[in-house]
Amino acid sequence: MILMADLAHEPEALRVAMHQAVQRVLASGWYVLGAEGRAFEQQWAAACGTAHGVGVANGMDAIEIALRALGIGAGDEVITTPMTAFATVLAILRAGATPVLADIDPASALMSAESVRRCLSPRTRAILLVHLYGQLRGMSAWQALCREAGLALIEDCAQAHGAALRGQHAGSFGRAGAYSFYPTKNLGTAGDGGMLVTDDEAVADRAKRLRNYGQSERYHHPDIGLNSRLDEVHAALLLARLPWLAEFTERRRAVAAAYRAHLQHPAVRLLAPPEEAAAHANHLFVVLCDAREALQAHLQERGVQSLIHYPVPVHEQPPCRALRRDSLGLPHSERHAARCLSLPCHPQLSDTQLDQVIEAVNSFAAC
Numbered sequence: 057m058i059l060m061a062d063l064a065h066e067p068e069a070l071r072v073a074m075h076q077a078v079q080r081v082l083a084s085g086w087y088v089l090g091a092e093g094r095a096f097e098q099q100w101a102a103a104c105g106t107a108h109g110v111g112v113a114n115g116m117d118a119i120e121i122a123l124r125a126l127g128i129g130a131g132d133e134v135i136t137t138p139m140t141a142f143a144t145v146l147a148i149l150r151a152g153a154t155p156v157l158a159d160i161d162p163a164s165a166l167m168s169a170e171s172v173r174r175c176l177s178p179r180t181r182a183i184l185l186v187h188l189y190g191q192l193r194g195m196s197a198w199q200a201l202c203r204e205a206g207l208a209l210i211e212d213c214a215q216a217h218g219a220a221l222r223g224q225h226a227g228s229f230g231r232a233g234a235y236s237f238y239p240t241k242n243l244g245t246a247g248d249g250g251m252l253v254t255d256d257e258a259v260a261d262r263a264k265r266l267r268n269y270g271q272s273e274r275y276h277h278p279d280i281g282l283n284s285r286l287d288e289v290h291a292a293l294l295l296a297r298l299p300w301l302a303e304f305t306e307r308r309r310a311v312a313a314a315y316r317a318h319l320q321h322p323a324v325r326l327l328a329p330p331e332e333a334a335a336h337a338n339h340l341f342v343v344l345c346d347a348r349e350a351l352q353a354h355l356q357e358r359g360v361q362s363l364i365h366y367p368v369p370v371h372e373q374p375p376c377r378a379l380r381r382d383s384l385g386l387p388h389s390e391r392h393a394a395r396c397l398s399l400p401c402h403p404q405l406s407d408t409q410l411d412q413v414i415e416a417v418n419s420f421a422a423c
């Protein structure tokens with residue numbers, strides 16, 4: 057079976073480095089908030105071009121903590137997309153704020169600025185932009201919209217490690233960026249991890265307090281915080297994996313380029329190509345097909361795994377059915393959710409497997 061992710065078949069040199077990283081932490085006897093975490097915070101912030109990185113327990117917490125560190129909570133509205141991982145919206149709810157859902161641009165599946173404008177209200181405080189599938193697009197327009205409307209721009213970068221638009225990295229465009237290091241993300245650990253990146257020292261300081269029980273100094277708790285720290289073992293594993301990210305991202309780009317060049321089927325459509333190759337981290341390669349279930353079954357028969365990101369838009373999830381949304385509805389999100397299919401696109405995919413996936417898609421007999 058050609059899998060959507062194949063972490064068990066990563067290069068031997070990387071496996072060795074990961075074992076050494078874990079052994080280093082075990083030998084140190086220091087497991088939470090230490091030198092490994094500080095080193096990874098510094099290296100990942102540098103990779104993103106931001107002044108600060110604050111390691112947290114997962115990507116969802118990184119978003120919640122970013123919102124709370126910016127003083128966004130009860131009574132405040134945060135506009136985001138219903139075509140995302142549920143965690144994006146859950147983080148807004150967990151911060152005590154109110155999500156408002158804008159529709160997507162069908163060409164990219166990213167949030168539409170026109171729709172966002174229809175969602176604005178006097179209570180809007182922030183726009184939470186999701187770099188869905190790894191795509192970074194139209195960032196100067198988002199910055200301008202936030203500047204004009206006096207809103208905080210926050211980036212959900214959980215799928216966009218290594219994506220850069222005209223040399224500027226995901227996470228550095230707004231007040232804060234939130235990364236996840238869940239195992240299958242482009243940079244992942246052997247468990248859960250996350251990081252908030254920001255240029256704002258005050259936001260970083262508040263985030264450091266919030267992740268650690270709201271503690272300012274030992275046993276003093278001015279804030280109602282969380283327990284959300286990036287453990288030393290995960291920080292060490294991420295330090296070992298970071299040097300591989302560029303090569304892995306290049307492979308994802310080569311896979312995506314081959315799909316773009318060779319997928320040829322009248323019933324299978326592609327999303328718009330990236331503004332520039334570097335602006336897409338190719339976390340997922342998504343195609344659109346009216347006969348999606350039949351295509352998925354055909355691929356399965358041909359030994360190709362596929363997944364759907366995401367079959368149920370956020371506004372159709374029970375806790376979110378009453379959320380305010382674009383006054384024109386969310387028809388593009390609903391259409392996308394009914395048609396999107398993600399094909400295998402990961403660094404371990406061989407040329408032979410890549411050809412097999414292309415051949416499997418192109419041989420689909422659409423009814």
Ligand SMILES: *Cc1c(COP(=O)(O)O)cnc(C)c1O
Nearest residue numbers: 114115116141143144214236238
């Ligand atoms: C994975 C993901 C998250 C959540 O990250 P976790 O580390 O699993 O909490 C949030 N947003 C998006 C877009 C994601 O893909």
